[in-house]
Amino acid sequence: MAKKIIATTSLAGCFGCHMSILDIDERILDLIELVEFNKSPIDDIKTFTKECDIGIIEGGCCNDENVHTLLEFRKHCKTLVVIGECAMMGGLPSMRNTIPLKECLDEAYLNGPTVADCNPQKIIPNDPDIPKILNRVYPCHEIVKIDVFLPGCPPRADLIWDALVALVTGAELKLPYTTFKFD
Amino acid sequence: MDKIVTAVIKKYGGDETRLMDILIDIQDELGCLSHETTAHIAKALGIPQVDVEQTISFYHFFAREPRGKFTVYLNDSVVAEFCGRAAVQAAFEAAAGCQFGAVSRDGVIGLFHTACIGMSDQEPAALINGQVFTKLTPARAQELVAGMRAGQTLEELKGKKYGDGENANPRVRALVENHIRRRGVMVFDAYQPGAALRKVVTMSSGEIIAMVKAASVRGRGGAGFPTGMKWEFARKAPGDVKYIFCNADEGEPGTFKDRVILTEHPQLVFEGMAIAGYAVGARHGILYVRNEYRYLRAYLEHVLAEMREKTLLGAIIAGKAGFHFDIKLQFGAGAYVCGEESALIESAEGKRGEPRDRPPFPVEKGYLQKPTVVNNVETLCSVVKVLLHGAEWYNRLGTEESKGTKVLSVSGDCERPGIYEVAWGFSVNDILKMAGAHATQAVQVGGPSGSCIGPAEFGRVLAYEDLATGGSLIIIGQQRDLLKDVVLNFTKFFRDESCGSCVPCRALTGMAQIVVERIIAGHGSAQDVANLQAWAAIRKRNRCGLGQTALNPIVTTIRNFRPLYDARLYKGDERFEPGFDLAAAVKDYEAAVASA
Known part of the structure; x- marks a missing residue:
């Protein structure tokens, strides 16, 4: 059987979900028997070089680069999996969603106590090379169709492992209650 | 402010269970209920301020800030x-x-x-x-x-230019019209106030309940619970203090029958309550009326006073020693869910109108934890006529499982909207004909919590065994956009009116609105429609009828008008969400950068 090809990315996340992927410990050796990684921070492949079977997304979208990356993933991956609260619901970054963007930017770059004195020209970063901030943080499913949602902050390594094995082998995913019981 | 608060609280004897009355009266005087006023009320009543705050925040006619002269x-x-x-x-x-x-x-x-x-x-x-x-x-x-x-x-x-009938009464002076298009024998024909009460006092409470049971009177609020059985439960419930509530909190959009009954025949309703009191052994009656009908207050108070004068209420009613019964009015403050009987009781106790867990049912532990009967306005009218004319007379009207008549509130796209009292068993087609409806696309039977049916089902009859209804029929013409004009409006209504207590109601009403809006915008997928249907199964986990029926506008239109949904589904590549607009999403940023 040909190895399944996996891509991963972290958008508006903290890389905690990727840490949780690594948390599968020595099982990563079993994993690479089953799969081949393409675009991912794990192998540092920056752009898609192959069509992938599974795309794993951490984090929601807070800027236009996140959106472009997410769209690329949707184009190149047969099955798209979001992992963690931020990708599913917006998570911590979306706490800004109740505040107008202008107010957030003003506080961050113009009026905040730590910046008031060091930005005399009152510039909000605007270099064309940096991504544009979105009006709010979007969960991934508001931008592309998501096939699988793995909840958690971060999702437990066991959940990620079980889900990956199920996706790769086509076996049914068993979800014992304890896997996603958080309190 | 202090003086007004003190005076109002004194008027209600410092009784915290009268908080609704207290808040309504104080707001009448002050225009709103500020935090300062609230603190004062709490202190004067000797209850935590948060108890006052939570009641105020529940009802949308209570204002925290001035809402204008x-x-x-x-x-x-x-x-x-x-x-x-x-x-x-x-x-x-x-x-x-x-x-x-x-x-x-x-x-x-x-x-x-x-x-x-x-x-x-x-x-x-x-x-x-x-x-x-x-x-x-x-x-x-x-x-x-x-x-x-x-x-x-x-x-x-x-x-x-006041309306017809009692709307022009000097104590009402309302611009409202009755629009009674068809009078039936149960509610809207001539009747002699007091005749039923004078007959009742010659009977025992057991005989009365037996008669109501023999007539198989069922509750007219929508659920159709047998009235005689309810009274019997309450009569047998232990305790000396019992209560009779009349539920006039008709909040179901499209329903207005109770308004017309209370305008034209309040004595009939009050007499029904007194009969219930006699049968159950209750001395206290409370008519819970929605705040929207407060323009009837002076008139209803006057009718009660008149009845007391004629000894149809008060002590020794109709000359019967030991028959004491009196009625007070209780107004709501704007909350649909208070039409649910246990929420109504909570509200009458001065609390948030959140439905209670059952059991215990109100007939065991209701108002102030005492056995309580809650009957619909129309049910009580029917009971009076049953006692006057007998169970046999009553059973001649209607169908096998639905005896008597039903007062319908007909509205929407028709020539003659208004009140129709018909015997159970009329078909939807009959009603459409009477109301002068042409080119009808759909009929919403029983309000948003009922079902939306298409022409294929217009032959169905109004009865508990077929189309059960609390009495509202909204006629929807072919010119209407059913999803946008009707389904979305109802969905928003339920979202607004959910008390928020049960998660499946609080969350699902919001999620459903988002999905319906997506579909209307042309961004929905077949999966969205399937999701709406799948989610609907969860609603049965909600505590009360509101939560259990909140998705009915969606579920019944998917069932009966599926092509309207399919026609709006997104036909492009479903992997990409058509509703997301990147250019629009970065506009705020570009504007902020440009202005800095």
């Missing part, structure tokens, strides 16, 4: 929209110089939305400082705003 609550129900509400709203906004949800800068006019105010046969309608203004037009809205600014009184704003 004149507060306009314009109904935003489906039928109001059919009748041109949008133009009236625009006219109000233009003339007042403020948007809905705000008060004009001079503080004279506050504009607010409200759910159905029970005037579906004469929309668009609004409440202005508690008075009803019907059949509004943009020109009339301008005239009203000008009048308010010119310092006219409410009476001057209303003019002198």
Whole structure:
């Protein structure tokens, strides 16, 4: 059987979900028997070089680069999996969603106590090379169709492992209650 | 402020269970219930301030900040929209110089939305400082705003052309019309006040209950529980103090029958309550009336006083020693869920109108934990007639499982909206014909919590065994966009009115609205429709009827009008969400950068 090809990315996340992927410990050796990684921070492949079977997304979208990356993933991956609260619901970054963007930017770059004195020209970063901030943080499913949602902050390594094995082998995913019981 | 609060609280004997009355009266005096006022009320009643706060925050007619010298609550129900509400709203906004949800800068006019105010046969309608203004037009809205600014009184704003029947009574003076299109024998025919009571006192309570049971009277609020059985449970419940409630909190959009019954035949309702009291062994009756009908207050109080004078209420009723029964009015403050009997009881106790867990049922532990019967307005009217004319007479009307008559509130796209009292067993087609409806696309039977049916089902009959209904029929013409004009409106209504106690209700009403909006915008997928159907199964986990029926507008239209959904589904590549617009999403950033 040909190895399944996996891509991963972290958008508006903290890389905690990727840490949780690594948390599968020595099982990563079993994993690479089953799969081949393409675009991912794990192998540092920056752009898609192959069509992938599974795309794993951490984090929601807070800027236009996140959106472009997410769209690329949707184009190149047969099955798209979001992992963690931020990708599913917006998570911590979306706490800004109740505040107008202008107010957030003003506080961050113009009026905040730590910046008031060091930005005399009152510039909000605007270099064309940096991504544009979105009006709010979007969960991934508001931008592309998501096939699988793995909840958690971060999702437990066991959940990620079980889900990956199920996706790769086509076996049914068993979800014992304890896997996603958080309190 | 202090004096007013103290005086009102004194009027109600410092009784915290009268908090609704206290808040209503204080708001009447002060215009709103500020945090300062609330603190004072709590202190005077000796209860935590949060208890007062939570009651205030539950009801949308309670205001935390001033809502204008004149507060306009314009109904935003489906039928109001059919009748041109949008133009009236625009006219109000233009003339007042403020948007809905705000008060004009001079503080004279506050504009607010409200759910159905029970005037579906004469929309668009609004409440202005508690008075009803019907059949509004943009020109009339301008005239009203000008009048308010010119310092006219409410009476001057209303003019002198009052509605028909008792609407023109000097204690009512309402612009409301009754529109009684068809009179039946149970509610709307001639009757001699007191005749039933005088007969009742010759019978034992067991005989009365037996008669009501023999007639198989069922509750007219919608659920159809056998009335005699309810009374028997309450009679057998241990305890000396028991209560009879009459539920006149008709909040189901499109329903207005109780308003007309209370306008034309309040004695009949009160007599029914007294009979219930006699049968159950209760001395206290409470008529819980929705706040929207508070314009009837002086009139209803007067009718009660008259009945006391004639010894049809009070002590030794109809000459029967030991038969004591009196009735007080309890007004709500704007919450649909209070039509649910246990929520209604909570509200009458001065609390948030959240439904209780059952059991225990109200007949065991109801108002103030005492055995309580809650009956619909129309049910009590039927009971009076049963006792006058006998169970056999009653059973001659209607169908096998649905005896007697039903008062229907008919509204929407038809020539003759109004009140129709018909024997159970009429088909939807019969009603459409009577009401003068042509080119009908759909009929919403039983309000938003009922079902939306298409022409294929217009042959079905109104009865518990087929189409059960609390009495509202909204006729939807072919010119309407069923999803946008009706389903979305109802879905928003349930979201607004959910008390928030059960997660499947609180969350699902919000999620459903988002998905319906997606579909209407042309962004929905077949999966969205499947999701709506799948989610609907969870609603049965909700505690009360509101949560259990909140997705009915969606579920019944998917079932009966599936092509309307399919036609709007997104036909492009479903992997990409068509509703997301990157250019729009970065606009705020670009503007912020440009202005810095």
